[in-house]
Amino acid sequence: QSALTQPASVSGSPGQSITISCTGTSSDVGGYKYVSWYQQHPGKAPKLMIYDVSNRPSGVSNRFSGSKSGNTASLTISGLQAEDEADYYCSSYTSSSTQVFGTGTKVTVL
């Protein structure tokens, strides 16, 4: 069960928009609507940012949005802010009734 593929790093200036991709297969990302995204600041536990491809939990800024096309899911952060600098992980339910995480993306705010 291979990890989902994410870019190692993405950067942007304050106020800009960035998009993080998450590529899997038809057995995970492409086969289910159960893709989620997590933000992790150094030394902290992950925080759920997006669930079921495009839904935001209560309290998460609407600057965060998710989508999916085929075997690739995406997280877009609009109006980038300094506090958005963190590691981001995607995750998907799989055909084996298990879960798989992405390789992780470090977001840098320039």
Added chain:
Amino acid sequence: EVQLVQSGAEVKKPGESLKISCKASGYSFTSYWIGWVRQMPGKGLEWMGIIYPGDSDTRYSPSFRGQVTISADKSISTAYLQWSSLKASDTALYYCARRYSSGSYDIWGQGTLVTVSS
């Protein structure tokens, strides 16, 4: 308040056994799956497995099946992750998390650091 509180950091020698815990509060423990996630030093998140405390149904990642055991005691709203014989490569931060929908985890414990060294 809904929360998961994990047991404290552990330092063990190779070959020793270990059981770490994750105590739930603020919600019906038997109604949500609890998952375990490994994060090795400086590395990403790895999904290890999951248990449904209501009936102890358990699923494992192929990478961790046979290496760890996940269990739960619903009488005290606590999930466990255990090793029978630790290796140095088990050194990592381990998180428990509540599964919200089929593909997401909304509540996370603070993590338990396990260090295995001779």
